Amino acid sequence: MERKRETARFPSRSVCSPDGYLYEREAILEYILHQKKEFARQMKAYEKQRGARREEQKELQRAAAQDQVRGFLEKEAAIVSRPLNPFTPKVAPGEPSDEARAGSSTGPASKDKDRALPSFWIPSLTPEAKATKLEKPSRTVTCPMSGKPLRMSDLTAVRFTPLDSSVDRVGLITRSERYVCAVTRDSLSNATPCAVLRPSGAVVTLECVEKLIRKDMVDPVNGEKLTDRDIIVLQRGGTGFAGSGVKLQAEKSRPVMQA
Structure with a gap:
């Protein structure tokens, strides 16, 4: 009866993904x-x-x-067929015509190069901006953290057991120890490995899971049978210590000599 009263007083506002990421x-x-x-x-x-x-x-x-x-x-x-003009001068096969000579002085290669280069002040030479092809x-x-597919039905409601049931939610903010394991009543912190039991949503320590729950594979809160999939290990954030057990990756930037 007391456990039901605690659950009603502290409604579940947290959920976790199948990979153990905790969200509001x-x-x-x-x-x-x-x-x-x-x-x-x-x-x-x-x-x-x-x-x-x-x-x-x-x-x-x-x-x-x-x-x-x-x-x-x-x-x-x-x-x-068109009649030939008798007054048009004939050009020898090896000699270029007058028009070809005039064109060679201006340089056709330079004209082609000018046409190939983009020009932002001549409308005919302005490069055309094409839209990016959408996939x-x-x-x-x-999931925003793991990148794996996530559905609303995959989320599990998480219920933390408060240290003192007589203190309201506002009073818990001022305390360093706020929640405890639902079975052993050990205090929970960011450095404590925890797990969520899917049937009841209760948060317990991994030590409790390995020593007590895995023996019978029964949820101690509601008595339902458990499987390995029903035990969700919560992901923890970094604590600043190298031995916190969290996989972190840091990148260091430094100057590099280039040839």
């Missing part, structure tokens, strides 16, 4: 909803760009067909 219920639910809205927005942009690319392909096909028709008409017009977004909502 409202925060993780808001995150999941935000990810779903973001997927809808990205999917809409992807479909819009996909439709624009289809229209662009159709325009290119129409332009290619028009070029073929235009080339055919030009070849047809070139077949018609099809994934519908899977991932």
